[in-house]
Amino acid sequence: MSFNRLILAxxxxxxxxxxxxxxxxxxxxxxxxxxxxxxxxxILGAVVIRVxxxxxxxxxxxxxxxxxxxxxxLAIAFAVSxxxxxx
Numbered sequence: 001m002s003f004n005r006l007i008l009a010x011x012x013x014x015x016x017x018x019x020x021x022x023x024x025x026x027x028x029x030x031x032x033x034x035x036x037x038x039x040x041x042x043i044l045g046a047v048v049i050r051v052x053x054x055x056x057x058x059x060x061x062x063x064x065x066x067x068x069x070x071x072x073x074l075a076i077a078f079a080v081s082x083x084x085x086x087x
Contacts, residue, residue, distance in 0.1 A: 023085045034085050042077030046070075 023034035046069045053059040062068050 034081070038077040038081045038085075041080045042073040045076035046073035
């Protein structure tokens with residue numbers, strides 16, 4: 001019984017491995033990787049949030065603006081990757 005659990009535990013990290021391939025988007029006659037679309041969406045989302053933060057006055061009180069906006073861009077990019085491409 002213990003040996004079966006050991007085999008199961010050893011094979012568990014391989015559960016996510018598939019041969020589906022990387023997600024890509026056909027744009028302008030070429031295939032672009034999905035991470036590139038997620039990065040662009042994250043950068044554009046962070047810029048839109050900054051444009052909203054400036055008139056509200058939140059931008060002035062941010063301690064480390066660059067770090068905050070980079071983290072916002074990453075969060076948006078990861079959310080797009082998760083909810084659009086399912087990864």
